[in-house]
Amino acid sequence: NAGVTQTPKFQVLKTGQSMTLQCAQDMNHNSMYWYRQDPGMGLRLIYYSASEGTTDKGEVPNGYNVSRLNKREFSLRLESAAPSQTSVYFCASSDKTGALIPLHFGNGTRLTVT
Amino acid sequence: RKEVEQDPGPFNVPEGATVAFNCTYSNSASQSFFWYRQDCRKEPKLLMSVYSSGNEDGRFTAQLNRASQYISLLIRDSKLSDSATYLCVVNNGYGQNFVFGPGTRLSVLP
Numbered sequence: 001n002a003g004v005t006q007t008p009k010f011q012v013l014k015t016g017q018s019m020t021l022q023c024a025q026d027m028n029h030n031s032m033y034w035y036r037q038d039p040g041m042g043l044r045l046i047y048y049s050a051s052e053g054t055t056d057k058g059e060v061p062n063g064y065n066v067s068r069l070n071k072r073e074f075s076l077r078l079e080s081a082a083p084s085q086t087s088v089y090f091c092a093s094s095d096k097t098g099a100l101i102p103l104h105f106g107n108g109t110r111l112t113v114t
Numbered sequence: 115r116k117e118v119e120q121d122p123g124p125f126n127v128p129e130g131a132t133v134a135f136n137c138t139y140s141n142s143a144s145q146s147f148f149w150y151r152q153d154c155r156k157e158p159k160l161l162m163s164v165y166s167s168g169n170e171d172g173r174f175t176a177q178l179n180r181a182s183q184y185i186s187l188l189i190r191d192s193k194l195s196d197s198a199t200y201l202c203v204v205n206n207g208y209g210q211n212f213v214f215g216p217g218t219r220l221s222v223l224p
Contacts, residue, residue, distance in 0.1 A: 033212075042118075042201070043158070043214040090157055102148055103203075103212060105157035 002026050006091050006106035013081040013113045021076040021109050023091030031094045032074035033058075033103065034066060036087040043090065049074055081113045117141060118215040120202050126221045131192045135218050137185040137202030147178055149187050150201040152217065158201055161187075192222045 004025045013019055025032065030051045035043040045058030049068040063085060065077045074093075078085060088110050092103040120137045127133050139147075147164035162169065164176040164185055175188040185204075189196055202215035 035214075040216060042216040045212070101146070102160045102163060103158075105159070108157050 004091055004093055004104055004106035006089075006109055008109060009107065010110045011112070013078075013111065015082060015113060017081050017113075018077065018079050019081065019111075020078075021089055021091070021111075022073070023075065023106055024073045025091075025093040025104070026072065027093060027095070027104065028071070029093035029095050029104070030071070032068065033092040033094075034064070034074070034076045035090045035092065036060065036085075037090060037108075038087050046076065046089075078111075081111075083113045085111065086113045087111060116216075117213045118202055118204050120200075120215040121218045123217075124219040124221060126223060127192055128223050129192055129194060131222075132188065132190050133192055133220060134189075135187045135200055135202075135220075137187075137215055139183050139185070139202075139204045139213075141204070141206055141213075142183060143206045144183075144204045146205040147176075147185050148203040148205075149174075149176055149185075150203055152199045152201055154198075161200070189220075192220075194222050194224060196220060197222045 007022045033048040034046040037043045044060050047066040049055045052071045055066050067075045088108050090108050091106040094101050094103050118139050149161040150158040151161045152158040162171050164178050168177040173190045177186045199217040199219045201217045205212045
């Protein structure tokens with residue numbers, strides 16, 4: 001049981017380049033999320049998808065776009081990378097919204113923008 | 115004020131010690147609470163959900179005080195393998211609003 005799988009694990013981009021982070025879950029979860037984690041900041045929500053076909057902005061959506069391709073997959077795209085987007089990115093999923101439903105995380109993508 | 119705040123740490127304790135972490139949250143509408151553990155350069159993993167009446171899982175005990183908007187995590191008989199960062203997570207039950215605290219780092223020393 002793979003859980004939540006993210007690719008790539010590491011990436012170095014130059015300012016202005018674009019890339020897509022891929023995420024897939026095999027737990028049949030309805031909700032999927034993209035977070036970024038920066039030192040001293042905790043995890044911050046970029047975008048989320050409550051169900052297939054829907055996406056919504058989180059706390060820090062600027063500079064990012066997302067696609068919920070199907071129930072399993074939720075991708076995050078950086079159209080024009082900036083050094084401020086250097087971070088660790090985590091994809092997560094949960095079964096449904098509501099109390100005491102935890103998040104399950106992927107392994108993370110370490111992105112450096114130079 | 116941050117929505118979820120935790121003890122700043124780091125906590126350095128000897129093996130076998132008991133250590134307690136505190137977490138406060140500002141949104142009184144918060145409905146669910148979790149403790150996650152995150153190892154260095156790894157993803158957060160669920161340690162335990164926190165129930166209203168408090169709950170225990172082996173050496174770990176979580177408590178919730180809604181009146182004071184406070185959550186705690188107690189670790190008894192600390193092991194070297196408990197060394198990690200502990201994240202307090204609060205959800206208001208609406209939409210996708212999981213709010214993470216900044217984490218408290220624990221080092222258990224031999």
